[in-house]
Amino acid sequence: MSTEPLPTEIAPSVQAPPSGAESPRQQEMPLAVVHGQPVLQIPQDLYIPPDALEVILEAFEGPLDLLLYLIRRQNLNILDIPVAEITRQYMDYIDVMQEMRLELAAEYLVMAAILAEIKSRLLLPRPPQEEGIEEDPRAELVRRLQEYERFKKAAEDIDTLPRMERDLDNAQAFVPDRAVVKVPPVVDLREMLLALRDVLHRAELYGHHAVEREPLSVRQRMGDVLRKLGDGTFHRFESLFEVSEGKLGVVVTFLSLLELAKDRLIEIMQEAPLAPIYLKALATAETAD
Amino acid sequence: MEQEKLNNIVEAALFAAQQPLTLPMLAALFHEEDGVGHEDLARAVETLAQTCEGRGIELVEVASGFRYQVREAVHPWVARLWAERQTKYSRALLETLALIAYRQPITRGEIEQVRGVTVATSIIRTLEEREWIRVVGYRDVPGKPALFGTTRQFLDYFNLKSLDQLPTLAEIREIADPDPQLALAPEPEAAPNDATNPSDPPADAEGAAPADTPSTTEDAA
Amino acid sequence: MEQEKLNNIVEAALFAAQQPLTLPMLAALFHEEDGVGHEDLARAVETLAQTCEGRGIELVEVASGFRYQVREAVHPWVARLWAERQTKYSRALLETLALIAYRQPITRGEIEQVRGVTVATSIIRTLEEREWIRVVGYRDVPGKPALFGTTRQFLDYFNLKSLDQLPTLAEIREIADPDPQLALAPEPEAAPNDATNPSDPPADAEGAAPADTPSTTEDAA
Numbered sequence: 001m002s003t004e005p006l007p008t009e010i011a012p013s014v015q016a017p018p019s020g021a022e023s024p025r026q027q028e029m030p031l032a033v034v035h036g037q038p039v040l041q042i043p044q045d046l047y048i049p050p051d052a053l054e055v056i057l058e059a060f061e062g063p064l065d066l067l068l069y070l071i072r073r074q075n076l077n078i079l080d081i082p083v084a085e086i087t088r089q090y091m092d093y094i095d096v097m098q099e100m101r102l103e104l105a106a107e108y109l110v111m112a113a114i115l116a117e118i119k120s121r122l123l124l125p126r127p128p129q130e131e132g133i134e135e136d137p138r139a140e141l142v143r144r145l146q147e148y149e150r151f152k153k154a155a156e157d158i159d160t161l162p163r164m165e166r167d168l169d170n171a172q173a174f175v176p177d178r179a180v181v182k183v184p185p186v187v188d189l190r191e192m193l194l195a196l197r198d199v200l201h202r203a204e205l206y207g208h209h210a211v212e213r214e215p216l217s218v219r220q221r222m223g224d225v226l227r228k229l230g231d232g233t234f235h236r237f238e239s240l241f242e243v244s245e246g247k248l249g250v251v252v253t254f255l256s257l258l259e260l261a262k263d264r265l266i267e268i269m270q271e272a273p274l275a276p277i278y279l280k281a282l283a284t285a286e287t288a289d
Numbered sequence: 290m291e292q293e294k295l296n297n298i299v300e301a302a303l304f305a306a307q308q309p310l311t312l313p314m315l316a317a318l319f320h321e322e323d324g325v326g327h328e329d330l331a332r333a334v335e336t337l338a339q340t341c342e343g344r345g346i347e348l349v350e351v352a353s354g355f356r357y358q359v360r361e362a363v364h365p366w367v368a369r370l371w372a373e374r375q376t377k378y379s380r381a382l383l384e385t386l387a388l389i390a391y392r393q394p395i396t397r398g399e400i401e402q403v404r405g406v407t408v409a410t411s412i413i414r415t416l417e418e419r420e421w422i423r424v425v426g427y428r429d430v431p432g433k434p435a436l437f438g439t440t441r442q443f444l445d446y447f448n449l450k451s452l453d454q455l456p457t458l459a460e461i462r463e464i465a466d467p468d469p470q471l472a473l474a475p476e477p478e479a480a481p482n483d484a485t486n487p488s489d490p491p492a493d494a495e496g497a498a499p500a501d502t503p504s505t506t507e508d509a510a
Numbered sequence: 511m512e513q514e515k516l517n518n519i520v521e522a523a524l525f526a527a528q529q530p531l532t533l534p535m536l537a538a539l540f541h542e543e544d545g546v547g548h549e550d551l552a553r554a555v556e557t558l559a560q561t562c563e564g565r566g567i568e569l570v571e572v573a574s575g576f577r578y579q580v581r582e583a584v585h586p587w588v589a590r591l592w593a594e595r596q597t598k599y600s601r602a603l604l605e606t607l608a609l610i611a612y613r614q615p616i617t618r619g620e621i622e623q624v625r626g627v628t629v630a631t632s633i634i635r636t637l638e639e640r641e642w643i644r645v646v647g648y649r650d651v652p653g654k655p656a657l658f659g660t661t662r663q664f665l666d667y668f669n670l671k672s673l674d675q676l677p678t679l680a681e682i683r684e685i686a687d688p689d690p691q692l693a694l695a696p697e698p699e700a701a702p703n704d705a706t707n708p709s710d711p712p713a714d715a716e717g718a719a720p721a722d723t724p725s726t727t728e729d730a731a
Contacts, residue, residue, distance in 0.1 A: 061601050061602055061605060061625065061627060062625060062626045062627030063626055063627075064625065064626035064627075065626075107626060107627050107628070111626070144624075144626065146682045146683060147624055147682075148624055148625060148626060149680070149683060150679055150680045150681075150682065151605055151608050151609050151612070151624055151625070151679075152605060153680040154605075154608035154609075154611075154612055154676075154677070154679055154680065155601060155604035155605040155607070155608040156604075157608075157676075157677035157680075158604055158607060158608050158611070158668065158676070158677070159599070159604050161668045161669060161670070161677070162582050162668075162669050163597075163667055163668050163669060164579075164666070164667045164668075164669070165595055165597050166589075166595075166597035166598075167582045167585055167669075168579045168580055168581075168582060168585060168669060169301075169305040169579060169580040169585065169588060169589075170305070170528075170577065170578070170579060170580075171301065171304035171305060171525065171567040171577075171578035171579055171580055172304060172305075172307075172357075172525055172526070172527075172528075172578075173304065173346045173356075173357040173358050173359055173522065173525035173526060174309075174356050174357065174358040174359070175358065175359045175364075175367065175526045176358050176359065176361070176364075177361070177364055177368065181368050181369050181371070181372040181373065182372070182373050182375055183372045183373060183374045183375065184374075184375055184419055185374060185375050185376060185377050185378055186374075187378060187383070187446075189447045191383055192383045192386055192387045192390075193387065193455075193456065193461055193464065194383075194464060195380055195383035195384040195386075195387050196383075196384065196387030196388065196391065196458075196461055197461045197462060197464050198380075198384070199384045199387065199388065199403060199404055200458065200461065200462055201462070202404070202405060203403050203404075203405070216390075216391065216451075216452035216453050216455055216457075217451055217452055217453045219391070219392065219393050219394075219438075219452060220393065220438070220439070220451065220452045222393065222394050222425075222438075223393050223394045223425035223426075223436070223438025223439070224425070224438075226394055226425040226426030226436060226438070227425045227426065227438075229426065230425075230426060264428075264429060265394065265426060265428065265429070265436070281426050281427075282428075282429035283426065283427035283428055283429035283430075283433045284426070284427055293564075294584075296566070297564075297565055297566030297581070297583075297584050298566060298584045298587040298588065299566070300565060300566035300567060301566030301567050301580040301581065301584045301585070301587075301588045302566075302587065302588045302591060304525070304566075304567055304578065304580065305580050305588045305591060306591055310591075317590065318587045318588065318590045318591065319587065343514075343518075344518055344521060345517070345518030345519060345520070345521035345522030345523075345525075346521060346522050346525055357525065359522040359525065359526050360518070360522060362518070363515075363518050363519045363522045363523075364522075366519040366522075366523065366539045366540065367519065367522050367523045367526050367539065369538065369539045370523060370526060370527055370531075370539065
């Protein structure tokens with residue numbers, strides 16, 4: 001590293017526009033208007049006339065912003081800031097600031113202190129053995145400035161995005177009929193089962209209604225059979241069975257027929273032994289289709 | 290200003306405005322130097338109205354001006370944007386439904402006997418409208434009361450192949466309140482039509498509690 | 511359902527809705543028997559977007575779905591519909607928003623550290639009221655400061671589909687510094703001969719070093 005020809009100390013007028021560092025202010029916009037006079041430029045150092053202090057504080061988003069401006073636009077050498085002078089001036093402001101936005105001004109004071117500290121550390125000769133161990137005291141500040149600059153730019157970029165209200169708007173059409181469609185509520189099976197459990201508990205309290213185990217498919221089939229017999233006419237016993245359902249299906253249907261007969265919901269007729277068996281619902285609604 | 294650009298501005302303005310716009314209101318959007326006359330605007334509105342033909346919206350003139358509106362023909366679909374989820378079913382309805390499922394075919398009177406209270410007609414109607422129950426026959430007693438049973442839609446909704454997949458009554462009696470793990474055969478997929486409602490909160494909304502416990506246990510408590 | 515009718519329904523729904531609609535939301539408008547699949551809907555949206563070409567409105571996709579919006583080109587005229595609208599935001603607010611957008615999740619203290627100034631409570635409140643940011647958690651340090659993140663409404667408002675579409679965060683720019691040893695750039699060797707870096711000082715430009723620093727930088731070199 002040490003053999004590399006490095007530029008020696010140079011004043012960091014880094015952001016010098018190609019046109020030359022001597023005329024960096026030519027394209028400045030007025031920053032603010034103070035007492036009727038446009039403030040076209042920020043002072044070269046951090047000295048801010050008390051009159052303009054409030055305006056300056058409003059024009060910048062804080063000491064980092066101000067410092068960044070001075071470095072980028074005014075070619076301020078951050079190594080060259082007359083810290084002692086600025087500190088004295090800042091102290092003078094305190095009286096003025098007390099009637100203004102002290103909490104904002106305090107941040108500028110902190111920055112002045114940071115600058116002063118940096119300066120003092122740079123001025124102190126360092127023992128050679130610490131070489132390469134101690135970081136340049138400016139590094140942390142420079143890092144902060146760079147980090148802040150990225151987000152300052154990001155904020156500007158976001159501001160240029162086309163956005164609703166300013167650049168865009170919703171396109172909407174009128175809806176003549178706002179009749180609301182009703183969607184039935186969601187039912188959780190568990191809820192229904194819990195409801196049933198409570199009914200059963202309650203029913204038991206009343207002392208009747210034994211609960212026995214039974215295949216529910218028979219219950220379902222009972223309903224199916226009743227539907228089939230809903231026309232009130234006689235149906236052939238065999239017509240109620242579906243061969244495709246297999247043995248189990250036949251059993252379920254048969255059990256359901258026995259249950260229905262027991263409940264006196266259907267009538268089973270056979271005119272003679274081995275004659276066809278007929279079934280008929282015992283009651284059908286007059287309005288049945 | 291070219292007619293096409295003018296048309297575009299009028300179109301956008303009519304879509305952006307919250308209320309109908311009159312020709313004078315439209316005219317106010319333009320500067321003197323745009324050189325836009327009333328005839329230009331009238332022509333724009335007419336052109337725009339024509340381009341709506343055969344589409345889902347139309348440009349109409351009402352008392353207070355011109356506006357774009359949704360065509361009646363597509364309204365039945367569009368209206369579902371504002372579909373309202375009804376409040377939860379009552380305990381009485383759930384009990385009735387459960388009894389019909391487990392005791393079918395069953396009459397209203399029999400349900401009332403078990404529950405110890407009257408079953409409101411509205412409950413039966415709601416269940417019938419939802420097509421979860423139906424009349425499967427009539428009991429041969431005075432009054433010929435209807436016998437209710439559950440439907441295929443009922444099974445579909447609860448993701449059941451058959452009623453046998455429901456727990457037995459004995460198992461149900463053992464359900465403990467705080468126990469969220471009910472030994473159900475197929476987990477009742479939180480309602481099938483759940484995801485389809487645009488008014489549903491976004492899926493990632495915080496606190497989207499799993500459907501299974503909170504409300505239920507509250508009810509049961 | 512025919513594609514044309516489907517297109518019309520989607521068009522009307524997008525114009526009728528108060529907010530962007532996703533494909534699932536659009537799908538929810540149809541009944542099972544309409545037989546509308548996601549591809550049909552995607553095709554409808556695409557067709558509708560195409561028919562907006564050269565018109566005053568456009569169909570775009572933002573974070574929370576598809577929406578029709580007024581094109582930027584005609585917006586200046588349309589904006590005259592509204593006399594006064596707050597469309598400017600302070601730099602403080604935008605910088606805070608940028609930090610939350612690019613560095614989320616982030617605490618207020620972390621924002622203040624980067625910006626070097628206090629973040630006014632009113633800024634956070636404004637951003638929350640606009641629903642552009644929300645608390646996404648709390649950092650596990652003393653005081654448990656809230657962590658902020660951006661919302662879908664933020665993306666919608668800025669016409670973005672996702673955070674990826676935000677402008678790329680700027681590169682770190684060299685700060686005027688005479689000392690290339692200052693380990694700020696990841697690769698110090700690259701900087702001096704990098705002709706593309708406009709912030710590099712001309713090597714010979716600044717001969718006059720300030721009197722007060724040379725020993726330090728020499729030490730470091």
